[in-house]
Amino acid sequence: MKLLITGGAGFIGSNFIRYWLEHYQDEIINFDALTYAGNLENLKEFETDLRYSFVKGDICDREAVFEAVKNIDVVVHFAAESHVDRSIMDPSAFIKTNVLGMQTVLDAVKEYKKRIHHISTDEVFGALKPDDAPFTEKTPYDPRSPYSASKAASDHLVRAYYHTYGIEMTISNCSNNYGPYMFPEKIIPLFISNLMEGKKVPVYGDGQQVRDWIHVLDHARGIDMILKHGRIGETYCLGGDAEMANLDLTKSLLKLMDKDESYIEYVTDRPGHDRRYAIDFSKAKNELGWEPQIKFEEGLKEMIEWYRENQEWVSRCKSGEYQEYYEKQYVSR
Numbered sequence: 001m002k003l004l005i006t007g008g009a010g011f012i013g014s015n016f017i018r019y020w021l022e023h024y025q026d027e028i029i030n031f032d033a034l035t036y037a038g039n040l041e042n043l044k045e046f047e048t049d050l051r052y053s054f055v056k057g058d059i060c061d062r063e064a065v066f067e068a069v070k071n072i073d074v075v076v077h078f079a080a081e082s083h084v085d086r087s088i089m090d091p092s093a094f095i096k097t098n099v100l101g102m103q104t105v106l107d108a109v110k111e112y113k114k115r116i117h118h119i120s121t122d123e124v125f126g127a128l129k130p131d132d133a134p135f136t137e138k139t140p141y142d143p144r145s146p147y148s149a150s151k152a153a154s155d156h157l158v159r160a161y162y163h164t165y166g167i168e169m170t171i172s173n174c175s176n177n178y179g180p181y182m183f184p185e186k187i188i189p190l191f192i193s194n195l196m197e198g199k200k201v202p203v204y205g206d207g208q209q210v211r212d213w214i215h216v217l218d219h220a221r222g223i224d225m226i227l228k229h230g231r232i233g234e235t236y237c238l239g240g241d242a243e244m245a246n247l248d249l250t251k252s253l254l255k256l257m258d259k260d261e262s263y264i265e266y267v268t269d270r271p272g273h274d275r276r277y278a279i280d281f282s283k284a285k286n287e288l289g290w291e292p293q294i295k296f297e298e299g300l301k302e303m304i305e306w307y308r309e310n311q312e313w314v315s316r317c318k319s320g321e322y323q324e325y326y327e328k329q330y331v332s333r
Contacts, residue, residue, distance in 0.1 A: 001024075001026045001027075001073050001074060002026065002027045002028075002029070002071070002072045002073045002074075003020070003026060003027070003028050003029070003072065003073065003074050003075075003076055004029045004031055004068055004069060004072040004074070004075045004076070005017055005028055005029065005030050005031065005076050005078065006031050006032070006059055006075065006076070006077045006078055006079035006105065007031075007032055007038070007059075007077070007078035007079030007080060008028075008030030008031065008032050008043075008054075008078065009030060009032040009034060009038035009039055009040050009042060009043070009054075010032070010037050010038055010039075010078060010079075010082075010183075011037070011042075011177070011179075011181055011182045011183055011216065012078055012119070012177055012216055012219065012220075013030075013032070013078035013079075014039070014042035014043050014181055015042075015179060015180070015181060015216040015217060015219075015220055016076065016078070016219075016220045016223060017030060017043060017046070017052070018042075018043065018046075019217060019220035019221070019224070020220075020224070021046055021049065021051060021052060023224070025051065026051065027051050027052075027053075028051060028052050028053075029053050029054075029055060029068060029072060030043070030052065030053070030054045030055070031055045031057050031059075031064075031065075031068050031079070032054070032055075032056065032057070032079065033056070033057060033058040033059070033079070034056055034323070034326055035081075036323070037082070037083075037183050039181070039183070039317065039322045039325070040054065040322075040325050040326055040329065040330075041313065041316070041322050041325050042181045044325075044329070047329070054330065055068055056326065056330075058101070059079045059097065059101035059102075059104055059105055060096060060097065060100055060101045060104055061104075062104050062107070062108075065104050065105055065107075065108045066107075066108045066111065066112075068108075069105070069108035069109060069111075069112055069114055070108075070112050072114065073114065073115070074114065074115045074116070074117065074227065075105065075109060075114055075115070075116040075117070076116075076117050076119070076223065076227075077102075077105055077116055077117065077118045077119060078119045079097065079101065079105075080097060080098050080101075080119075080150075080151065080154070081093050081094045081097045081098055081147070081150070082121075082147065083147070083185060083186070084123075084145050084147045084148075084270065085270065086147075087145055087146035087147035087150070088145065088146065088270070088271060088272075091146035091150075094146050094147055094150040095146075095150055097150075098147075098150035098151055098153065098154050099150055099153045099154060099157070102118075102153075102154040102157050102158070103157060106157060106158065106161045106167065109161070109167050109169075110161060110165045110167050113167075114167075114168070115167075115168035115169070115232075116158070116167065116168070116169050116170075117169070117170045117171070117172070117223060117226060117227055117230075118154065118155070118158045118169065118170070118171045118172075119172060119174070119223070120151055120154065120155050120171055120172065120173045120174075121148065121151050121173060121174060122135050122173050122174065122175050122212070122237070122239070122277045122278075122279050123143065123144075123145070123147065123148035123151065123274065123277065124141050124143050124148050124151050124152040124155060124173065125139045125140070125141060125142060125143075125173070125277075126141070126142030126143060126144055126148075126274065127142075127144060127274035127275045127276060127277070128210075128275070128276040128277065128278055129275070129276065130210075130275075130276065132276070132278075133280070134212075134239070134278035134279050134280040135173070135237060135277070135278065135279050135280065136237060136280045136282070136283070137173075137234075137235045137236065137237055137283055141155075141156075144272045144274050145272055145274075155171055155173075155235075158171055159171075162232075162233050168232050169232065169233065170226050170227075170230045170231075170232065170233075170234055170235070170236070171234075171235040171236070172222060172223060172226055172235070172236050172237070172238050173235065173236075173237050173238070173279070174214055174219050174222070174237075174238040174239070174279070175211065175212035175213065175214045175238070175239045175240055175277060175278075175279045176211045176212065176213050176214065176240075176277070177213075177214055177215070177216045177219055178213055178214075178215060178216065178299065178300070178303060179215050179216035179217060179299065179303055180216075180302075180303060180306040180310075181313075182216070182303075183317060184314055184317050184318055187246065187249070188249070188253070188300070188303065189303075189307065189314075191250060191253050192253065192257070192303070192304055192307045193307065193314050193318065195253065195254070195257045195259055195263060196257075196307065196308065196311065196314075199263075200263050200264065200265040201250060201253075201254075201263055201264060201265065202265050202266075202267045203246060203247060203250055203264055203265065203266050203267065204246065204267060204268075204269045204270050204273060205266070205268070205269030205270075205273065206247070206266075206269075207245060207246045207247025207248075207250065207266070208245050208246070208247060208275070209245065209246045209273060209274065209275055209276070210243055210244065210245050210246075210275065210276040210277070210278070211243070211244065211246065211249075211276075211277055212239050212240055212241070212242060212243050212244075212277055212278045212279050213240045213242040213244065213249075213296050213299075214238060214239060214240030214242070214292055215240065215292065215294040215296075215299040217294065218238075218240065218292040218293055218294050219238055221290065221293075222236070222238040222284060222288075222290050223238075225284075225288040225289070225290045226284075226288065229287070229288050229289075230287075230288065231287070236281075236283055236284045236287075236288070237279045237280065237281050237283065237284065238279070238281055238284055238290070239278070239279025239280070239281045239292070240279075240292045240296065241281075241291075241292055242292075242295075242296035243276075243278050244296070247264075250264060252297070252300065253300070253304070256300065256301060256304055257304060
C-alpha cells in the first residue's frame with residue numbers, strides 16, 4: 001500500500017508516520033507545507049529509508065495536491081491549523097486550511113477514486129457539563145471556537161462528498177493528544193519546557209477545564225485499526241479514558257518535576273473556553289477491538305523524560321531554528 005500523509009511533519013502526523021514505518025513495509029509520502037508547527041527534524045532518521053519521501057506542499061494548492069494524490073492508495077489527512085488561541089487571534093488561516101484545503105484534498109480523492117481517512121477532534125462537539133455523558137459519534141455538533149468550527153466544517157465536507165460523490169472515507173474524532181515531538185506551545189509541552197527552565201506555568205482561569213488525554217501512539221494505533229477494519233462512511237471516536245482538570249494536570253506535572261505550587265501563575269481565561277471534553281470510545285472498542293493501552297501517568301512520565309533527553313530539540317523549536325532544517329537538508333542537496 002502507498003499512503004499519502006498530509007501534515008506529516010506535525011506532532012501527530014510525524015508520530016503516525018513513525019508508527020507506520022516501524023510496523024509495516026508500505027511506502028509513505030509526507031506532504032506538508034512546513035508552517036510553524038511542521039518540523040522535519042521529527043523524522044530525520046527516516047530520510048534515507050526508501051519507503052519514505054517528503055513533498056513540500058500546501059493542501060490549498062490544487063495542482064500540488066492532485067499530483068500527490070494521483071498515484072497513491074490512501075490519504076490520511078492530518079494537515080490542519082489546530083491551536084485554539086491562534087484561531088481566536090486570526091481565524092482566517094483556519095478557514096483557509098481546514099475548510100478550503102479540505103475541499104481541495106477531497107476533490108483530488110474524488111477525481112482519482114482514492115480512500116481518505118480524515119483526522120478530526122472532539123472539540124467539534126462543543127462542551128460538556130460536569131455530569132453530562134461523554135461525546136459519542138451521535139453527539140450533535142456545537143463548535144465554540146474558530147478552530148473547532150473550521151474542523152466541524154471539514155467533517156461535514158467529508159461526509160457530504162461521501163453521500164454526494166460516493167468517495168471512500170472514514171473519520172476519527174479524538175481527544176487531546178500528548179507524547180514525544182509535541183510542539184512546545186500547548187499545555188503539557190509548554191509547561192514541561194517552562195519548568196525545565198525554572199519558569200512559571202500559566203493556568204487559564206480557575207484551571208477546572210477538564211480534558212480527556214490520549215497518547216499519540218494509542219491514537220496512531222486507532223487510525224491503523226480504522227484503516228484496516230473500519231466501515232466506509234463511518235466515524236469513530238478515539239479517547240484516552242483519562243479525564244483530568246487542567247489544574248490537576250498542572251499539579252501532577254509539578255510533582256513529577258519536583259516543583260511546588262508557587263510555579264503556578266493564574267491568567268485570564270481564554271474567550272469561549274470549553275469547560276469539559278470527554279469521549280466514549282465504545283464503538284471503536286466493539287467494532288475494531290481498539291482501546292487505549294498507555295496509562296496517562298505512565299505516558300506523562302515518559303513524555304517528561306523525553307523532553308529532558310531532547311532539550312536541544314525543544315530549544316530549536318522555541319527559537320525557530322528548526323525551520324532552517326528543510327533548507328539545509330533538502331534544498332541545498
